């Protein structure tokens with residue numbers, strides 16, 4: 088394999104901070120440069136793009152900016168809302184209303200939240216935000232909820248994005264570990280006022296959004312809540328000429344873990360049970376009930392994964408952990424369902440581009456890229472080609488790959 092570096096420009100870190108791509112920087116995002124590279128390879132004429140794993144909407148936005156028709160799906164309604172907001176067209180009336188309402192929120196921050204407080208039902212919420220910060224956030228959200236009934240949806244959505252950025256910037260949570268941690272809040276200077284810091288964040292974020300929302304989008308993406316295993320029940324058949332996506336990887340990363348605070352504040356989650364249930368629907372999910380369900384999971388019907396060493400890999404993992412072996416098995420079982428259905432919605436001659444990462448469980452490498460390639464071939468895709476793109480982390484053996492194929 089050629090020597091690959093840790094190319095920051097191929098990850099979400101490179102997603103341009105002060106553009107729409109940076110509106111909420113979340114871990115699932117892949118690089119817009121990767122999408123742009125792929126889009127530059129295809130002829131725009133008659134192109135219709137699909138991203139079945141929308142995430143933060145990188146593919147949808149890159150296409151919308153270039154005037155390329157695109158549809159995108161995801162199982163997480165919050166991410167679809169974020170995508171809809173990122174690809175929206177904002178005129179000067181929207182932007183003026185956004186700014187004047189944001190000014191009102193700034194006054195609420197200065198007055199430590201005001202009287203109309205709304206906070207979400209997050210378990211042990213005091214670990215996430217100090218009392219002062221929470222009171223201000225509650226006042227901000229109370230206001231945003233109140234104006235939602237009579238203010239333009241686009242204006243409210245921009246306020247919600249600005250709220251999310253301020254809320255997370257002033258949270259004590261740290262997402263750097265597999266398990267989350269909380270910073271202690273007792274190192275603050277004696278005369279520190281949470282309101283002063285939050286006001287600075289809010290004003291910077293509002294200005295950032297005000298400027299970046301003026302950039303032009305040329306097409307309106309189709310955005311659908313849909314399980315990627317059942318695309319053909321929602322999307323037109325034999326239609327898409329190009330699929331560009333990064334599916335979840337089998338690396339035990341739970342999107343819900345990082346997205347929870349946003350989802351609670353914006354009303355997409357009410358309790359921990361719901362969070363676990365949603366992650367159980369997600370391919371590769373591990374949050375809450377998702378993990379206990381995986382521990383009991385066995386394939387409902389026999390379906391051979393067409394990679395000759397697959398059962399050997401599972402056997403090696405199960406020596407160390409039965410749970411992880413089931414997790415990997417279920418991941419590919421679900422992906423086989425997805426690929427099966429994907430074939431139905433891709434047009435004959437259409438190309439697919441999948442960005443995937445391999446995984447390691449104990450000392451057992453799971454060659455995700457090769458297993459995907461075998462599943463694409465088995466389903467009937469041709470010209471299947473796997474190219475390494477970059478090293479994923481400083482850990483040895485972990486790479487990201489681009490898999491390309493074509494429907495004959």
Ligand SMILES: C[S@@+](CC[C@H](N)C(=O)[O-])C[C@H]1O[C@@H](n2cnc3c(N)ncnc32)[C@H](O)[C@@H]1O
Pocket residue numbers: 115116117118139140141142143144145146160161162163166313314315316332333334335336342368369370371
């Ligand atoms: C790696 S992320 C996609 C990141 C995206 N390319 C971006 O730039 O933000 C994978 C996405 O797949 C979604 N997903 C997981 N299981 C799914 C399923 N069964 N159907 C549809 N989407 C699913 C997750 O919610 C997540 O948003």
